[in-house]
Amino acid sequence: MAQRSAEELAKKQRDISIAEFFEKNRHLLGFDNPRRSLLTAIKEGVDNALDACEEARILPELNIEVIQLGETRFRLIMEDNGPGIVRAQLPKIFAKLLYGSKFHKLAQSRGQQGIGISAAVLYGQLTTGKPASITSKTDKNSPAHHVKLKINTTTNKPDVSDDKEVAWDEKEHGTRIEIDLEGSYTKGRQSVDEYIKETAIVNPHATIIYTNPEAEQLIFPRATNELPPEAKEIKPHPYGVELGRFIKMLETTTTKTLQQFLTTEFVRVGVGTAKEICRNASLLPNTKPKKFTREMAEQLLKGVKLTKIISPPTDCISPITAELLESGLRKEINAEFYCSTTRPPAVYRGNPFIIEAALAYGGEQEGDKTVRVMRFANRVPLLYQQGACAITNSIQNTAWRSYGLQQSKNSIPSGPCTIVVHMSSVWVPFTSESKEALAHYPEIIREIKRALQECGRKLASFVNKKRRIKDEGKKRSYIEKFIPHVAEALQELIGFDEINSKKIEDDLCEILEHTRGELEEIKVDNPEYDAELANIGKEPRDNKKEERDEVKEEKMEETKEKSAPEKKIEENPEDKKEDKQKTLI
């Protein structure tokens, strides 16, 4: 082979557009197979809608509709009652990757990177060639804006078409997005139905109306009119900032001295702490930030590490609360025992976070399978990549046997149980951009384990009580079995008549019951249980086996793209589709 010169090679070296990168690596964003792609697109839309509503302090009302257009083609329509988006921002928000408001601030929100919804637009565009259609209204007195958007993958810039003002009278404000995309709709634990349901459970302040491709309309009315407390933005904590970030911050700061820089750009750094950092870093407090060299920045980092700085404030996080988590679980699972806990705030890499856990035991749950794990992060259900998640890891490394569940070493326990774990933080560390698995920070794993242990201890006392009652029941039936024999033998020995023998049996019952005390009972008595809700997303009976293999499937999905599972096509798909479109237009 002929050698090539560096100049020749240089001709092929050029910028990679971020959009191009994700076009090729769409699995990183959760668009790796048709089933998951449909879910991811909806998830991004719902995340954005809920974040927008909460930020504007509006009780969210979401309308989500999934229409099957062809065998593998779907139209996704998502509408919210949020504050709307001004015309100038529309293209960038929906059709530019890595554009957003959440990346640069530390505040609890669902979205964080500024990739999500534009990735969904990009995916729709890649698979169907069609632009996304967006309508947004910011004020009831002005008309709504409508745009059709595509992403120019080479430049990562929006292509706008069909830019016009439209009337949207039924809404005072809000945003509506329509994306056509390739996908696959199935039921099961990783389905859109399940995702919407779980979202409704952990966001009881939102009303969600969801119409699935089978034209079933599921309405999840809000259970509370109280919005979660407003997410407060906090400045970074020095412990969580790495060298590169320091350098960048030193470059962009408007402060004049190092001391000023430290006290204004960071949380929990007062004058005293700032001086101590400077002392530990062997830098003068009046050093000008603009004059910093790389070496000085490194010195500063060392100084920070040597200085004791109090943990970041934690009032910026709003957990779901143990009560709401448990009452959500009660709706979903008809069990005998529920418990939940909210851990005190903790910190990883300078970011405050709170772990909550809940579990439901017994009742209608099957006992011979591994427990069901429900994972949430900042009120978003995580349905994929269970194996890669720190929550799963923490569950596996908790000793469940002492809490009454079966468990082989370092694996998910089995038993009639559902475990729920929720992490809320100003910055949730995900293992990838598809945001389905928590990263394995030791501080996070430790907190999850503690939460699980708290629930586990309560579970153990319940399981023991249940066992005690079962033993007692067994003893009673054992006693009852032999009472007639005592009576019969006495009759044989003394020879009294039949009536006496009955009387003896009754007397014996009384004697033995008297010495044993009242029999406690455990009943499945859960008025909050909502069987209809619990059935949402469940696969039909004959598909049960598939559900069981789900974990295995998931692993396969992560490594290679799976062929699309068979779809349920309605008896008359064409008619229905047309029907829908009519109502839409």
Next chain:
Amino acid sequence: MTKKNEIDVIAKITEIAKGIYGKIKLIKQPEIEMPIRSLNNVEYNSKDGYFKQLDKKKTRTLTASTIKTFAQTLRMMGLSKKLIETNDIATKREAYYVSKNWGDARFKEQPESDTVMDDIEAMMGVNREQIGFIPGEKGGAVAGKLTVIDIDKETDKQLNIDCTKFGAGAYSIPSSVEHLKFETNAKFVLAVETAGMFERLNKHKYWKKANCVLIAMSGVPTRATRRFMRKLSDENNLPVFVFTDGDPYGYFSIYRTLKVGSGNAAHINEFFCVPKAEFIGVTPQDIIDYKLPTHPLKEVDFKKIKDVLKNDPFCLHHKEWQKALKQMAKMKVRVEQQAFSAHSLNFVMEKYLPDKLKNSKTWLP
């Protein structure tokens, strides 16, 4: 077993049942009281010559955990009453099968029903024949200079059984021996542990040479065998010499039970012990004196030695036995009766037994 005796037993059973019934009517937990059947509840003194039962009692109160045994005990008492009333008997095995009609209260294995039977027996303070049960086990074998006088049940005629005339076989002790009478001019009774040793001695008509009655116990002697030997030794004033394997089981399960009775059925020891019994071998000292081939003691043997030295009133009474057991524990070996064959097949007959019988100093009490 007189008629009066039977009436007493029935009266006693009814009394116990009525006591339970009365308690139940008062809504109180009924109880059955019975003597504790263990070595802890016997005492030994050489003058009485047997393990005398003390009055430690255990109470079986009706609770969840005892209700099954409680029901079984009552049903077994019922069966006993019926047997006595109809002048019938049942073997232990038969009683076990009768229980199969009791539904959930039936016994799973015969040892369970045997235990309940022994409890009732002890509770009544009578022999199990008196409550209508007889052992299913075979009695010992007898050969030698003895005529057993039995009665033919059909003809009521006296039946003289000459125990010298069984050839290679032997007379088998029946399960009930109370009515037997004996005629003998033998000088002593020789009781051996194993059927094998009995075979050898009988084949060579050792009883003729030594002028004795030979009895095979085949392990721990049955009650009938013990009672047979007791009557034989009492009525004819014969000494009884016991020859077992040289191990803790031979000493304290076979010999001690024969001589002074057991803790388990202490209420009948008075009638079933053979106080005249004396132990001639094989002693630990014999192992050395006769250079016998041995086997190492097993874990259970050590345990038994330890237990006997600590708890057995008979052993505690006799320093000689303590010494012998300690010697054995130190030697860490046991020996079988058949070990004498190492010298020659008939060594035991020609040398060992004559030697031992001549020298009472080598015996154990």
